[in-house]
Amino acid sequence: MSPVISIKGLSKTYASGFQALKTIDLDIRRGEIFALLGPNGAGKTTLISIVCGIVRASTGTVTVDGHDIVSDYRAARALIGLVPQELTTDAFESVWDTVSFSRGLFGKPKNPAHVEKVLRDLSLWEKRDSRIMTLSGGMKRRVLIAKALSHEPRILFLDEPTAGVDVELRKDMWEVVRALRASGVTIILTTHYIEEAEQMADRIGVINRGEIVLVEDKATLMQKLGRKQLTIQLNGRLDAVPPPLAGYALALADDGAALVYDYDSQGERTGITGLLQDLARAGIEFHDLHTTQSSLEDIFVDLVRQAR
Incomplete structure (x- = not known):
């Protein structure tokens, strides 16, 4: 048309x-x-x-x-x-x-x-x-x-x-x-x-x-541009991301009490299942999971900032 x-x-x-x-x-x-x-x-x-x-x-x-x-x-x-x-x-x-x-x-x-x-x-x-x-x-x-x-x-x-x-x-x-x-x-x-x-x-x-x-x-x-993140609230605190989890796009919160997984950057959501399995194998316990996704406002602000 x-x-x-x-x-x-x-x-x-x-x-x-x-x-x-x-x-x-x-x-x-x-x-x-x-x-x-x-x-x-x-x-x-x-x-x-x-x-x-x-x-x-x-x-x-x-x-x-x-x-x-x-x-x-x-x-x-x-x-x-x-x-x-x-x-x-x-x-x-x-x-x-x-x-x-x-x-x-x-x-x-x-x-x-x-x-x-x-x-x-x-x-x-x-x-x-x-x-x-x-x-x-x-x-x-x-x-x-x-x-x-x-x-x-x-x-x-x-x-x-x-x-x-x-x-x-x-x-x-x-x-x-x-x-x-x-x-x-x-x-x-x-x-x-x-x-x-x-x-x-x-x-x-x-x-x-x-x-x-x-x-x-x-x-x-x-x-395409919205960031999807999974925040894992840990039972204990970590000093760094454990080596067995190095293959994931993980960041450690400032207080060491949470791991943040930018799973959209992996290209597939199935990475979450593997991450949770590897957490269990590494003996890392958690008590809460929280997911977030970028709003259109976040995307707009990023696009305008990049265009400057």
Whole structure:
């Protein structure tokens, strides 16, 4: 299946000389949730702004479902909904009016039934006549999503959609995003909440200093780069790793009361069985076992550190 968004050789250098993006090549699959992670200033918002037609690229091309964003910009932009980081609308407008107006901007005919559905899906129906200025921060964030969905886009960009939103509301919004993906909408998400990417994304892209560091299926990424460790709490203390256990990737805790086994580095989990058998043969007794695996946050921090 051809990608719904195809980015080739994209770069952006501002008049000041600052190069925000450096030769970006990236394909977004139709119907996926793609999480774009990166530290502040990495180029996430610049990349999204170019695809959405807000910022002009210095070099490269972008096509949206086969439409070039420069030569066929009307067709390309009609397919895209953008949820920016901040709400920029008339504070005196009602929720209903601002969402309806956004639909009209794309030349869509009035469709009160669709606007109602969007507002109900986002738990905004009861606030439809409220002025924007009277809403809470979380409700304003929902209005941003409603505005982006007003013209029925097939691609949705979410730029830090849950920044400043409480945990309960964040999870509610995740459910909305999942429902959109189930309906066939492709979603590109930038976030500082690693948990959000871990919960939501099908694929992960990491950008740092204007360059794509890595793009990988989430499960594959965590399998390839996630560290798995087994901590063995000993009944006694050791001064060093015993010679019979030298063949394992073992480290002795500072207090000598635990052995830490990085079993993923062995390439197979069956090494755990052999390790426990060799512990028994060496007469080393233990009273507890504890396993841990790297989170996506650990992997992200390592990738960004390596790219510096």
